[in-house]
Amino acid sequence: MRTKEFLSKKGINFTAVDVLNDPTGQEQLLKLGARTVPVLAQGEQYIFCQNLEDVAEFVGLQGSGHTPLPPATLITKWINVLRAAQRYILQLPNERLVERAIDSRDRSIRLLSHHIFRIGEAFLETAIDDVEYWVDNANIPPEDGTFTIGEEIAGYGDTIIERLESWWTQLEDKSCQQKVKTFYGTPPMHQLFERSTWHSAQHTRQLIAVLERIGIEPHGRLTAEDLAGLPLPEGLWE
Known part of the structure:
Protein backbone atom coordinates (compact mmCIF):
# COMPACT_ATOMS: atom_id res chain seq x y z
CA MET A 1 0.00 0.00 0.00
CA ARG A 2 2.80 2.44 0.89
CA THR A 3 4.58 1.79 -2.39
CA LYS A 4 1.45 2.38 -4.46
CA GLU A 5 0.73 5.62 -2.62
CA PHE A 6 4.34 6.74 -3.03
CA LEU A 7 4.43 6.05 -6.78
CA SER A 8 1.06 7.75 -7.28
CA LYS A 9 2.21 10.88 -5.45
CA LYS A 10 5.36 11.00 -7.58
CA GLY A 11 3.31 10.71 -10.77
CA ILE A 12 4.82 7.38 -11.77
CA ASN A 13 2.56 5.05 -13.73
CA PHE A 14 2.34 1.45 -12.59
CA THR A 15 0.07 -1.56 -12.79
CA ALA A 16 -0.94 -3.14 -9.48
CA VAL A 17 -1.23 -6.92 -9.47
CA ASP A 18 -3.03 -8.86 -6.73
CA VAL A 19 -0.94 -12.02 -6.52
CA LEU A 20 -3.19 -13.49 -3.82
CA ASN A 21 -6.28 -13.54 -6.01
CA ASP A 22 -4.90 -13.33 -9.55
CA PRO A 23 -3.34 -16.58 -10.90
CA THR A 24 -1.60 -14.58 -13.62
CA GLY A 25 -0.02 -12.40 -10.96
CA GLN A 26 1.21 -15.47 -9.11
CA GLU A 27 2.81 -16.74 -12.32
CA GLN A 28 4.54 -13.39 -12.84
CA LEU A 29 5.91 -13.48 -9.30
CA LEU A 30 7.28 -16.99 -9.74
CA LYS A 31 8.84 -16.05 -13.06
CA LEU A 32 10.69 -13.19 -11.39
CA GLY A 33 11.96 -15.57 -8.73
CA ALA A 34 10.52 -13.53 -5.85
CA ARG A 35 9.21 -15.41 -2.83
CA THR A 36 7.25 -12.67 -1.13
CA VAL A 37 5.47 -9.37 -1.77
CA PRO A 38 5.32 -6.42 -2.18
CA VAL A 39 7.58 -6.38 -5.22
CA LEU A 40 8.19 -3.65 -7.79
CA ALA A 41 9.29 -4.90 -11.22
CA GLN A 42 10.51 -3.38 -14.47
CA GLY A 43 10.95 -6.08 -17.07
CA GLU A 44 12.97 -8.85 -15.45
CA GLN A 45 14.42 -6.56 -12.77
CA TYR A 46 12.67 -6.25 -9.41
CA ILE A 47 13.11 -5.11 -5.85
CA PHE A 48 11.35 -5.89 -2.59
CA CYS A 49 9.43 -2.82 -1.42
CA GLN A 50 10.46 -2.89 2.23
CA ASN A 51 12.12 0.51 2.08
CA LEU A 52 10.93 3.54 0.11
CA GLU A 53 14.53 4.68 -0.45
CA ASP A 54 15.09 1.51 -2.46
CA VAL A 55 11.86 2.12 -4.35
CA ALA A 56 12.88 5.70 -5.15
CA GLU A 57 16.28 4.61 -6.44
CA PHE A 58 14.73 1.83 -8.54
CA VAL A 59 12.44 4.27 -10.38
CA GLY A 60 15.15 6.91 -10.80
CA LEU A 61 14.22 9.38 -8.07
CA GLN A 62 16.63 11.20 -5.78
CA GLY A 63 15.42 9.84 -2.46
CA SER A 64 11.95 9.35 -1.03
CA GLY A 65 11.82 12.63 0.89
CA HIS A 66 11.34 10.82 4.20
CA THR A 67 13.63 11.37 7.21
CA PRO A 68 13.54 8.45 9.68
CA LEU A 69 12.93 9.19 13.33
CA PRO A 70 15.86 8.62 15.72
Whole structure:
Protein backbone atom coordinates (compact mmCIF):
# COMPACT_ATOMS: atom_id res chain seq x y z
CA MET A 1 0.00 0.00 0.00
CA ARG A 2 2.80 2.44 0.89
CA THR A 3 4.58 1.79 -2.39
CA LYS A 4 1.45 2.38 -4.46
CA GLU A 5 0.73 5.62 -2.62
CA PHE A 6 4.34 6.74 -3.03
CA LEU A 7 4.43 6.05 -6.78
CA SER A 8 1.06 7.75 -7.28
CA LYS A 9 2.21 10.88 -5.45
CA LYS A 10 5.36 11.00 -7.58
CA GLY A 11 3.31 10.71 -10.77
CA ILE A 12 4.82 7.38 -11.77
CA ASN A 13 2.56 5.05 -13.73
CA PHE A 14 2.34 1.45 -12.59
CA THR A 15 0.07 -1.56 -12.79
CA ALA A 16 -0.94 -3.14 -9.48
CA VAL A 17 -1.23 -6.92 -9.47
CA ASP A 18 -3.03 -8.86 -6.73
CA VAL A 19 -0.94 -12.02 -6.52
CA LEU A 20 -3.19 -13.49 -3.82
CA ASN A 21 -6.28 -13.54 -6.01
CA ASP A 22 -4.90 -13.33 -9.55
CA PRO A 23 -3.34 -16.58 -10.90
CA THR A 24 -1.60 -14.58 -13.62
CA GLY A 25 -0.02 -12.40 -10.96
CA GLN A 26 1.21 -15.47 -9.11
CA GLU A 27 2.81 -16.74 -12.32
CA GLN A 28 4.54 -13.39 -12.84
CA LEU A 29 5.91 -13.48 -9.30
CA LEU A 30 7.28 -16.99 -9.74
CA LYS A 31 8.84 -16.05 -13.06
CA LEU A 32 10.69 -13.19 -11.39
CA GLY A 33 11.96 -15.57 -8.73
CA ALA A 34 10.52 -13.53 -5.85
CA ARG A 35 9.21 -15.41 -2.83
CA THR A 36 7.25 -12.67 -1.13
CA VAL A 37 5.47 -9.37 -1.77
CA PRO A 38 5.32 -6.42 -2.18
CA VAL A 39 7.58 -6.38 -5.22
CA LEU A 40 8.19 -3.65 -7.79
CA ALA A 41 9.29 -4.90 -11.22
CA GLN A 42 10.51 -3.38 -14.47
CA GLY A 43 10.95 -6.08 -17.07
CA GLU A 44 12.97 -8.85 -15.45
CA GLN A 45 14.42 -6.56 -12.77
CA TYR A 46 12.67 -6.25 -9.41
CA ILE A 47 13.11 -5.11 -5.85
CA PHE A 48 11.35 -5.89 -2.59
CA CYS A 49 9.43 -2.82 -1.42
CA GLN A 50 10.46 -2.89 2.23
CA ASN A 51 12.12 0.51 2.08
CA LEU A 52 10.93 3.54 0.11
CA GLU A 53 14.53 4.68 -0.45
CA ASP A 54 15.09 1.51 -2.46
CA VAL A 55 11.86 2.12 -4.35
CA ALA A 56 12.88 5.70 -5.15
CA GLU A 57 16.28 4.61 -6.44
CA PHE A 58 14.73 1.83 -8.54
CA VAL A 59 12.44 4.27 -10.38
CA GLY A 60 15.15 6.91 -10.80
CA LEU A 61 14.22 9.38 -8.07
CA GLN A 62 16.63 11.20 -5.78
CA GLY A 63 15.42 9.84 -2.46
CA SER A 64 11.95 9.35 -1.03
CA GLY A 65 11.82 12.63 0.89
CA HIS A 66 11.34 10.82 4.20
CA THR A 67 13.63 11.37 7.21
CA PRO A 68 13.54 8.45 9.68
CA LEU A 69 12.93 9.19 13.33
CA PRO A 70 15.86 8.62 15.72
CA PRO A 71 15.90 5.16 17.35
CA ALA A 72 15.27 6.64 20.81
CA THR A 73 12.05 8.17 19.47
CA LEU A 74 11.04 4.98 17.68
CA ILE A 75 11.19 2.84 20.82
CA THR A 76 8.99 5.31 22.69
CA LYS A 77 6.45 5.41 19.88
CA TRP A 78 6.45 1.64 19.43
CA ILE A 79 5.80 0.95 23.11
CA ASN A 80 3.03 3.55 23.10
CA VAL A 81 1.44 1.88 20.06
CA LEU A 82 1.63 -1.57 21.65
CA ARG A 83 0.06 -0.31 24.88
CA ALA A 84 -2.75 1.21 22.83
CA ALA A 85 -3.26 -2.10 21.02
CA GLN A 86 -3.58 -3.85 24.37
CA ARG A 87 -6.29 -1.43 25.44
CA TYR A 88 -8.25 -1.93 22.25
CA ILE A 89 -7.96 -5.72 22.34
CA LEU A 90 -9.32 -5.81 25.88
CA GLN A 91 -12.35 -3.81 24.71
CA LEU A 92 -13.26 -6.38 22.07
CA PRO A 93 -15.90 -8.96 23.02
CA ASN A 94 -14.16 -12.34 23.03
CA GLU A 95 -16.89 -13.93 20.93
CA ARG A 96 -16.13 -11.49 18.11
CA LEU A 97 -12.43 -12.30 17.86
CA VAL A 98 -13.22 -15.07 15.36
CA GLU A 99 -14.84 -12.59 12.94
CA ARG A 100 -12.93 -11.21 9.99
CA ALA A 101 -11.22 -7.90 10.64
CA ILE A 102 -12.31 -6.84 7.14
CA ASP A 103 -14.58 -8.68 4.72
CA SER A 104 -12.11 -8.66 1.82
CA ARG A 105 -9.34 -10.54 3.64
CA ASP A 106 -9.41 -13.89 5.40
CA ARG A 107 -7.81 -12.70 8.64
CA SER A 108 -9.69 -12.82 11.92
CA ILE A 109 -9.62 -10.09 14.55
CA ARG A 110 -7.80 -12.61 16.76
CA LEU A 111 -5.02 -13.07 14.19
CA LEU A 112 -4.76 -9.34 13.50
CA SER A 113 -4.43 -8.64 17.23
CA HIS A 114 -1.79 -11.32 17.76
CA HIS A 115 0.11 -10.12 14.67
CA ILE A 116 0.63 -6.65 16.15
CA PHE A 117 2.85 -8.14 18.86
CA ARG A 118 4.32 -10.93 16.73
CA ILE A 119 5.89 -8.15 14.62
CA GLY A 120 7.88 -7.18 17.71
CA GLU A 121 8.92 -10.75 18.40
CA ALA A 122 10.12 -11.20 14.81
CA PHE A 123 12.17 -8.01 15.09
CA LEU A 124 13.80 -9.22 18.32
CA GLU A 125 14.64 -12.58 16.75
CA THR A 126 16.62 -10.71 14.10
CA ALA A 127 18.10 -8.01 16.35
CA ILE A 128 19.15 -10.34 19.17
CA ASP A 129 19.32 -13.88 17.77
CA ASP A 130 20.60 -12.98 14.28
CA VAL A 131 17.68 -14.77 12.60
CA GLU A 132 17.29 -13.69 8.98
CA TYR A 133 14.19 -11.53 8.77
CA TRP A 134 11.37 -12.62 6.47
CA VAL A 135 7.87 -11.18 6.29
CA ASP A 136 6.57 -14.66 7.12
CA ASN A 137 8.38 -14.47 10.47
CA ALA A 138 6.06 -11.67 11.56
CA ASN A 139 3.05 -13.57 10.22
CA ILE A 140 3.48 -16.75 12.26
CA PRO A 141 0.02 -17.34 13.76
CA PRO A 142 -0.69 -18.62 17.25
CA GLU A 143 -1.38 -22.32 17.63
CA ASP A 144 -4.98 -23.43 17.36
CA GLY A 145 -6.79 -23.12 20.67
CA THR A 146 -4.40 -20.49 22.03
CA PHE A 147 -4.86 -16.73 22.38
CA THR A 148 -8.62 -17.10 22.03
CA ILE A 149 -9.52 -14.29 24.46
CA GLY A 150 -8.40 -10.69 24.70
CA GLU A 151 -6.68 -11.16 28.05
CA GLU A 152 -4.35 -13.79 26.59
CA ILE A 153 -3.42 -11.64 23.60
CA ALA A 154 -2.85 -8.59 25.80
CA GLY A 155 -0.69 -10.75 28.07
CA TYR A 156 1.41 -11.74 25.07
CA GLY A 157 1.73 -8.02 24.44
CA ASP A 158 3.13 -7.53 27.95
CA THR A 159 5.80 -10.13 27.23
CA ILE A 160 6.85 -8.46 23.97
CA ILE A 161 6.85 -4.97 25.48
CA GLU A 162 9.04 -6.14 28.36
CA ARG A 163 11.45 -7.80 25.91
CA LEU A 164 11.62 -4.69 23.72
CA GLU A 165 12.30 -2.46 26.72
CA SER A 166 14.99 -4.85 27.97
CA TRP A 167 16.59 -5.02 24.52
CA TRP A 168 16.70 -1.24 24.25
CA THR A 169 18.12 -0.79 27.76
CA GLN A 170 20.90 -3.30 27.13
CA LEU A 171 21.67 -2.19 23.56
CA GLU A 172 25.16 -0.68 23.52
CA ASP A 173 25.06 0.97 20.09
CA LYS A 174 21.80 2.89 20.13
CA SER A 175 22.50 4.44 16.73
CA CYS A 176 21.14 1.14 15.35
CA GLN A 177 23.48 1.36 12.37
CA GLN A 178 24.66 -2.21 12.87
CA LYS A 179 23.70 -4.46 9.97
CA VAL A 180 20.97 -7.10 10.23
CA LYS A 181 20.16 -10.05 7.99
CA THR A 182 16.95 -9.81 5.98
CA PHE A 183 15.57 -11.46 2.86
CA TYR A 184 16.19 -8.22 0.94
CA GLY A 185 19.79 -7.63 2.04
CA THR A 186 21.69 -6.40 5.10
CA PRO A 187 20.26 -2.98 5.92
CA PRO A 188 21.04 -1.04 9.10
CA MET A 189 18.97 -2.21 12.07
CA HIS A 190 17.45 1.28 12.15
CA GLN A 191 15.59 0.53 8.92
CA LEU A 192 14.00 -2.69 10.21
CA PHE A 193 13.32 -0.98 13.55
CA GLU A 194 11.37 1.78 11.83
CA ARG A 195 9.52 -0.65 9.60
CA SER A 196 8.47 -2.82 12.53
CA THR A 197 7.28 0.23 14.48
CA TRP A 198 5.04 1.60 11.75
CA HIS A 199 3.88 -1.92 10.86
CA SER A 200 2.51 -2.41 14.39
CA ALA A 201 1.05 1.10 14.28
CA GLN A 202 -0.79 0.48 11.00
CA HIS A 203 -2.49 -2.62 12.37
CA THR A 204 -3.34 -0.82 15.60
CA ARG A 205 -5.07 1.83 13.50
CA GLN A 206 -7.03 -1.03 11.96
CA LEU A 207 -8.08 -2.23 15.42
CA ILE A 208 -9.51 1.23 16.08
CA ALA A 209 -11.57 0.86 12.90
CA VAL A 210 -12.76 -2.59 14.01
CA LEU A 211 -13.93 -1.19 17.35
CA GLU A 212 -15.73 1.66 15.62
CA ARG A 213 -17.43 -0.74 13.23
CA ILE A 214 -18.96 -2.71 16.08
CA GLY A 215 -19.97 0.44 17.95
CA ILE A 216 -17.28 0.65 20.64
CA GLU A 217 -15.43 3.89 21.36
CA PRO A 218 -11.67 3.13 21.61
CA HIS A 219 -10.10 3.93 24.97
CA GLY A 220 -7.27 6.41 24.59
CA ARG A 221 -7.15 6.88 20.84
CA LEU A 222 -3.75 7.18 19.23
CA THR A 223 -3.26 10.81 18.25
CA ALA A 224 -1.62 12.43 15.25
CA GLU A 225 1.27 13.33 17.55
CA ASP A 226 1.63 9.69 18.63
CA LEU A 227 2.09 8.65 15.00
CA ALA A 228 3.96 11.72 13.73
CA GLY A 229 7.10 10.92 11.76
CA LEU A 230 6.21 7.30 11.05
CA PRO A 231 5.99 6.52 7.31
CA LEU A 232 2.46 5.15 7.54
CA PRO A 233 0.30 4.73 4.46
CA GLU A 234 -2.63 7.11 4.20
CA GLY A 235 -5.00 4.23 3.51
CA LEU A 236 -6.16 1.92 6.27
CA TRP A 237 -6.77 -1.33 4.41
CA GLU A 238 -5.18 -2.75 1.27
